[in-house]
Amino acid sequence: MQVYINPAKQTRTALLQRPAIDATALQEKVKQVLNDVQQQGNAALQKYTQLFDGVTLDNFQVSDAEMKEAVQTVSDELKQAIDIAIANITTFHQKQVAAPELIQTMPGVQCWRKSVGIEKVGLYIPGGTAPLFSTILMLAIPARIAGCKEIILCSPPGKNGLLHPAILYAAFKTGVTRIYKLGGVQAIAAMAYGTETVPQVYKIFGPGNQYVTCAKQLVQQQGIAIDMPAGPSEVCVLADETANAAFVAADLLSQAEHGIDSQVLLVSTQEALVQQVQQQIAAQLQQLPRQDIAQKALENSTAIVVGSMEEAIELVNEYAAEHLIISCKNEDAISDQIINAGSVFLGNYSPESAGDYASGTNHTLPTNGFAKAYSGVSVDSFVKKITYQKLTTEGIQNIGNAVIQMAEAEGLQAHANAVKVRLQNL
Numbered sequence: 437m438q439v440y441i442n443p444a445k446q447t448r449t450a451l452l453q454r455p456a457i458d459a460t461a462l463q464e465k466v467k468q469v470l471n472d473v474q475q476q477g478n479a480a481l482q483k484y485t486q487l488f489d490g491v492t493l494d495n496f497q498v499s500d501a502e503m504k505e506a507v508q509t510v511s512d513e514l515k516q517a518i519d520i521a522i523a524n525i526t527t528f529h530q531k532q533v534a535a536p537e538l539i540q541t542m543p544g545v546q547c548w549r550k551s552v553g554i555e556k557v558g559l560y561i562p563g564g565t566a567p568l569f570s571t572i573l574m575l576a577i578p579a580r581i582a583g584c585k586e587i588i589l590c591s592p593p594g595k596n597g598l599l600h601p602a603i604l605y606a607a608f609k610t611g612v613t614r615i616y617k618l619g620g621v622q623a624i625a626a627m628a629y630g631t632e633t634v635p636q637v638y639k640i641f642g643p644g645n646q647y648v649t650c651a652k653q654l655v656q657q658q659g660i661a662i663d664m665p666a667g668p669s670e671v672c673v674l675a676d677e678t679a680n681a682a683f684v685a686a687d688l689l690s691q692a693e694h695g696i697d698s699q700v701l702l703v704s705t706q707e708a709l710v711q712q713v714q715q716q717i718a719a720q721l722q723q724l725p726r727q728d729i730a731q732k733a734l735e736n737s738t739a740i741v742v743g744s745m746e747e748a749i750e751l752v753n754e755y756a757a758e759h760l761i762i763s764c765k766n767e768d769a770i771s772d773q774i775i776n777a778g779s780v781f782l783g784n785y786s787p788e789s790a791g792d793y794a795s796g797t798n799h800t801l802p803t804n805g806f807a808k809a810y811s812g813v814s815v816d817s818f819v820k821k822i823t824y825q826k827l828t829t830e831g832i833q834n835i836g837n838a839v840i841q842m843a844e845a846e847g848l849q850a851h852a853n854a855v856k857v858r859l860q861n862l
């Protein structure tokens with residue numbers, strides 16, 4: 437982790453850079469896989485599953501028997517934990533559903549808006565370095581609440597050619613309709629274009645590594661909707677003298693362990709705290725099974741000490757972290773000043789892990805600075821909002837002249853006539 441003490445104001449933004457990737461080379465590689473799947477369907481899926489996942493599969497779809505067997509192997513403790521998470525995530529997301537409200541803009545002119553679930557959605561569940569079954573809860577629960585009819589899921593197969601049993605349990609509990617053992621770009625391509633086995637969907641959701649994120653962005657250019665670019669995980673911790681160095685180190689490591697391209701950022705007003713956090717990181721790292729991954733991610737990561745909380749908040753807003761933890765004495769007042777972040781965790785007892793798994797909020801969030809303009813996944817992400825209107829004879833009389841005037845001023849006589857013909861026939 438690089439540490440910067442009171443860096444000059446002009447140089448600070450440069451310190452917030454995410455790890456660089458060769459975007460051109462990445463896109464070329466991803467385009468090749470997308471094209472092959474579009475043209476060759478299942479044959480290309482087979483080829484790339486063998487190449488990137490090291491398994492030969494004749495059938496990508498999970499069978500009922502496979503599902504039944506897997507569900508039995510999940511321990512009762514894990515099932516109970518997943519069930520608690522499902523309950524909390526459902527409670528939080530259910531409240532996002534608003535009943536349509538009828539609005540009368542003028543006497544006789546009624547307008548309203550209705551949310552309709554996107555009929556066919558595809559969920560990508562990362563599984564390259566860890567089977568992230570918690571992501572199923574974050575995607576399938578809002579999809580079901582939104583009323584999506586077909587919810588298909590792709591996740592990379594393990595070396596045994598199977599999906600992790602907890603992935604199948606979570607999918608079973610949340611009502612996913614079909615599950616495919618497909619990962620990476622080939623999974624995104626299959627859902628975007630459809631193949632002999634995988635149905636085409638209208639919108640693709642879910643986080644993933646740089647290949648997955650790039651593939652989602654490329655298919656979006658071809659008219660397939662996506663949730664957002666949700667790439668390698670990030671966390672920023674904003675800490676003052678009341679922060680607990682051991683907690684801060686644990687939070688930073690929790691996201692560093694996701695992948696070598698993850699990034700963590702510590703912004704503090706306290707140099708002494710940053711030193712303690714570094715010592716804690718060194719000690720805690722030794723205990724982690726994924727210490728090699730976390731160590732690499734820490735090489736991409738930064739700690740910045742600034743002179744005041746105002747400067748710290750400015751930096752944090754400029755970084756626009758996927759997750760922001762505020763470990764400061766007046767966390768609520770500080771959080772009021774946060775304008776760019778995917779999800780915010782307040783106080784010393786709100787670790788990001790709570791939101792990653794079970795508190796209720798969604799963990800599929802914008803990374804790489806996209807939190808300046810994008811929100812995380814919610815029920816809204818799974819619906820289209822259709823607007824409706826109904827005019828009575830009184831309504832067309834009330835509004836008619838305004839419409840005719842505007843249409844004629846735009847030189848669109850046929851528009852004006854669509855009103856005139858009605859007014860003449862009242």
Ligand SMILES: NC(=O)c1ccc[n+]([C@@H]2O[C@H](COP(=O)([O-])OP(=O)(O)OC[C@H]3O[C@@H](n4cnc5c(N)ncnc54)[C@H](O)[C@@H]3O)[C@@H](O)[C@H]2O)c1
Binds near residue numbers: 561571800802
């Ligand atoms: N932003 C969010 O909301 C969020 C949530 C959860 C996870 N994540 C991130 O998701 C990512 C998961 O990454 P992962 O790799 O573990 O799983 P993944 O499922 O995203 O990617 C694995 C797939 O990548 C493909 N792949 C691997 N190496 C390749 C190569 N050299 N060329 C082409 N394709 C290749 C393979 O097909 C493999 O199946 C992590 O970066 C994690 O931080 C983000």
Ligand SMILES: N[C@H](CO)Cc1c[nH]c[nH+]1
Binds near residue numbers: 670691799
């Ligand atoms: N931190 C990830 C989102 O960036 C979500 C996750 C899944 N499992 C553990 N964490």
Ligand SMILES: [Zn+2]
Binds near residue numbers: 669691694
């Ligand atoms: Zn996480």
